[in-house]
Amino acid sequence: MELATAGLADADDLSSITVTVFGLGKMGLPLAAVLADHGARVVGVDIDEETVTAVDDGHAPVSEPGLQALLDEYAETRLTATTDGQAAVADADVHIVLVPTLVDDASDPDLGPVLAAAKTIRGGVSAGDLVILESTVPPGTTAGPFAEAAEPDGLTAGEDFGVAHCPERTSSGRVIRDLTESYPKIVGGVSDAGTTAAASFYRQFNDPGVIEMPNATAAEAVKVFEGVYRDVNIALANELAKACEDWGLDAATVFEAANSQPFCDIHDPGVGVGGHCIPVYPHFVMNRAEETPLLATARAVNDGMPGHTADITASLVRGAGVDLADASVLVLGLTYRPGVDETRFAPAFDLVEALRDLDVTVAAHDPLLSAAEIESAGASPVTDPTDGTWDAVVLATGHEAYESLDLDALAGAMRTPILVDGRDFFDPADVTAFTYACIGDGTSEV
Ligand SMILES: NC(=O)C1=CN([C@@H]2O[C@H](COP(=O)(O)OP(=O)(O)OC[C@H]3O[C@@H](n4cnc5c(N)ncnc54)[C@H](O)[C@@H]3O)[C@@H](O)[C@H]2O)C=CC1
Numbered sequence: 001m002e003l004a005t006a007g008l009a010d011a012d013d014l015s016s017i018t019v020t021v022f023g024l025g026k027m028g029l030p031l032a033a034v035l036a037d038h039g040a041r042v043v044g045v046d047i048d049e050e051t052v053t054a055v056d057d058g059h060a061p062v063s064e065p066g067l068q069a070l071l072d073e074y075a076e077t078r079l080t081a082t083t084d085g086q087a088a089v090a091d092a093d094v095h096i097v098l099v100p101t102l103v104d105d106a107s108d109p110d111l112g113p114v115l116a117a118a119k120t121i122r123g124g125v126s127a128g129d130l131v132i133l134e135s136t137v138p139p140g141t142t143a144g145p146f147a148e149a150a151e152p153d154g155l156t157a158g159e160d161f162g163v164a165h166c167p168e169r170t171s172s173g174r175v176i177r178d179l180t181e182s183y184p185k186i187v188g189g190v191s192d193a194g195t196t197a198a199a200s201f202y203r204q205f206n207d208p209g210v211i212e213m214p215n216a217t218a219a220e221a222v223k224v225f226e227g228v229y230r231d232v233n234i235a236l237a238n239e240l241a242k243a244c245e246d247w248g249l250d251a252a253t254v255f256e257a258a259n260s261q262p263f264c265d266i267h268d269p270g271v272g273v274g275g276h277c278i279p280v281y282p283h284f285v286m287n288r289a290e291e292t293p294l295l296a297t298a299r300a301v302n303d304g305m306p307g308h309t310a311d312i313t314a315s316l317v318r319g320a321g322v323d324l325a326d327a328s329v330l331v332l333g334l335t336y337r338p339g340v341d342e343t344r345f346a347p348a349f350d351l352v353e354a355l356r357d358l359d360v361t362v363a364a365h366d367p368l369l370s371a372a373e374i375e376s377a378g379a380s381p382v383t384d385p386t387d388g389t390w391d392a393v394v395l396a397t398g399h400e401a402y403e404s405l406d407l408d409a410l411a412g413a414m415r416t417p418i419l420v421d422g423r424d425f426f427d428p429a430d431v432t433a434f435t436y437a438c439i440g441d442g443t444s445e446v
């Protein structure tokens with residue numbers, strides 16, 4: 001099989017090919033823009049008409065450093081968008097799927113969007129094309145249901161057209177840099193031709209090159225294992241942090257010293273693990289493997305951290321002589337990670353719920369969210385954290401803005417100045433006006 005990408009190994013750029021990118025979200029739109037920047041003609045495909053209109057008009061509907069500048073340069077020329085995926089595929093050589101993969105209410109992987117995109121590709125794919133699945137998926141998906149859904153009558157996936165899994169490894173906030181210069185791209189084809197073609201494609205724009213895996217399933221496992229590693233290691237940090245609280249030790253001090261040994265890399269404890277990646281990916285293994293007690297335990301430990309933080313807060317409020325039913329608590333930072341306006345699976349939302357379950361009245365502040373988004377967490381929106389007679393303030397997400405928070409003004413306005421630091425964010429020397437507790441710091445009031 002001669003793929004349309006065959007000449008890329010010797011080409012200067014991607015100007016010989018047309019690429020469709022399915023899913024113009026936080027990951028897909030930056031990828032589409034980077035491909036245009038490397039010479040490809042790119043047609044972005046999305047089921048959301050507002051997204052398509054915004055991209056076609058040159059407006060980035062997601063915020064990512066460097067993205068708007070690329071849209072300013074390439075929208076309406078090399079980069080266009082459409083909801084008609086089938087027509088776009090018929091006119092292109094490489095098709096990349098970067099749509100969401102989540103889990104359903106029973107924590108089973110939801111492959112609906114991935115398979116819907118594959119079926120659209122089936123309507124337009126030609127012999128010699130290359131179909132790439134970048135969405136994170138349970139191992140076995142690309143060679144199994146994905147290839148099957150993308151295969152039209154008369155063509156065999158892996159034989160007549162290439163199919164590969166090349167997971168997206170970038171992080172929100174640094175996607176464009178990660179796509180081009182941070183680490184190797186993992187590629188694994190359903191057949192060797194798919195691996196080779198995908199490798200030539202990504203070498204054109206990812207400076208650190210590629211790692212060719214034996215097959216698509218191995219490439220899927222790489223990505224899922226990276227996420228599992230993160231989740232399990234954060235759970236370990238959280239569990240050890242709670243032990244430090246019991247022993248009157250400061251986990252940060254202990255971890256730092258332990259991590260001076262090169263084989264030790266204890267992560268950061270905190271309010272919990274959020275985002276639609278790390279809390280989700282373990283289920284892609286737990287769902288398929290019969291015996292994964294460690295993964296399930298890690299999930300449970302991390303899911304328990306918002307409740308643990310709420311319990312610490314409640315105990316300090318009670319200790320100050322305030323009845324929980326009369327207490328009002330301010331949560332600082334609701335997004336799942338500092339500087340990223342994403343709230344899916346954000347542990348701060350669970351913290352708000354846990355505090356409300358204890359009868360506490362909860363307000364929240366987040367410099368990246370609207371009042372409506374804050375209300376959707378179940379908290380009253382606050383624009384100035386120092387303007388309230390709170391009984392406790394809990395930092396859940398360490399946004400940069402909180403570095404300049406006027407702590408004296410905050411303490412001065414509060415009814416009972418209690419500060420619970422969920423991310424080891426504050427310098428203890430700066431918080432002497434508060435009764436101060438830090439997750440994992442048994443030398444504070446924890
Ligand atoms: N957000 C992150 O930090 C990272 C995400 N990933 C993976 O990347 C994938 C995409 O994630 P995001 O870009 O964050 O998602 P997102 O939710 O920001 O965007 C997904 C886009 O796909 C569109 N879409 C849904 N079904 C479609 C279909 N059938 N055809 C065309 N478009 C469709 C949606 O309308 C939306 O615009 C997921 O598998 C995720 O696990 C990987 C690394 C990091």
Ligand SMILES: CC(=O)N[C@@H]1[C@@H](OP(=O)(O)OP(=O)(O)OC[C@H]2O[C@@H](n3ccc(=O)[nH]c3=O)[C@H](O)[C@@H]2O)O[C@H](C(=O)O)[C@@H](O)[C@@H]1O
Pocket residue numbers: 136168169170171172227230234267268269270271272273274275276277278336337347
């Ligand atoms: C190791 C790593 O940084 N992985 C990235 C990760 O991105 P994500 O934005 O989910 O970031 P993250 O730093 O793992 O944070 C996830 C959650 O875990 C929490 N967290 C993180 C590190 C830590 O030591 N302790 C901790 O509690 C964060 O507060 C956050 O709520 O997941 C992405 C993904 O897999 O989709 C992946 O592409 C990214 O490379």
